[in-house]
Amino acid sequence: EAGVAQSPRYKIIEKRQSVAFWCNPISGHATLYWYQQILGQGPKLLIQFQNNGVVDDSQLPKDRFSAERLKGVDSTLKIQPAKLEDSAVYLCASSLWAVWGSYEQYFGPGTRLTVT
Amino acid sequence: QQQVKQSPQSLIVQKGGISIINCAYENTAFDYFPWYQQFPGKGPALLIAIRPDVSEKKEGRFTISFNKSAKQFSLHIMDSQPGDSATYFCAATGRRTQGGSEKLVFGKGTKLTVNP
Numbered sequence: 001e002a003g004v005a006q007s008p009r010y011k012i013i014e015k016r017q018s019v020a021f022w023c024n025p026i027s028g029h030a031t032l033y034w035y036q037q038i039l040g041q042g043p044k045l046l047i048q049f050q051n052n053g054v055v056d057d058s059q060l061p062k063d064r065f066s067a068e069r070l071k072g073v074d075s076t077l078k079i080q081p082a083k084l085e086d087s088a089v090y091l092c093a094s095s096l097w098a099v100w101g102s103y104e105q106y107f108g109p110g111t112r113l114t115v116t
Numbered sequence: 117q118q119q120v121k122q123s124p125q126s127l128i129v130q131k132g133g134i135s136i137i138n139c140a141y142e143n144t145a146f147d148y149f150p151w152y153q154q155f156p157g158k159g160p161a162l163l164i165a166i167r168p169d170v171s172e173k174k175e176g177r178f179t180i181s182f183n184k185s186a187k188q189f190s191l192h193i194m195d196s197q198p199g200d201s202a203t204y205f206c207a208a209t210g211r212r213t214q215g216g217s218e219k220l221v222f223g224k225g226t227k228l229t230v231n232p
Contacts (some may be wrong), residue, residue: 042207042223045220105220
């Protein structure tokens, strides 16, 4: 079974520029998550999708971050404009959905963003 | 209420020794506690997980001990090997309510080094 795919793996941009990350979840996984992992810390959820609907985006800085999941499969996360503090690894994860819950989240390799 | 506190921040053990990492939580709504292993440049990988209806779960050399009354859980790695050298994250999440999030709340991580 193929894992969660992410691209690009690395990105370096200047502050105030924009950037987009792409994620392809495991086939059949209805739930998709974007996490931000700052160096030396655990991942922090930015947004959770159930199919193509948003379940939780309470920690997404909506003034600069946006995400979409068209057709309930692939997802993109965009930052515009980027700030220095956005330097982090952006992780995509996916999980199966069930009525009782779907807790086993599988992570992709992440995109390391450096903002200069 | 949403925090998961993890200790120690770093751990050095000799090959064949036992590695122990501890986590504590406050939110009594949490009902799923996974441990993730992360190698440099990789996304977190699910290692083992436990639900609060059991006090211990063992998979190979990895054991989770869970103390519901103390709101603590720990990871024990028996016969630690140099290949176990990685960063370990504990996490927690709660049962999905209608439309609710299943976001994982992560600890800050423990960098384990196993010396040969």
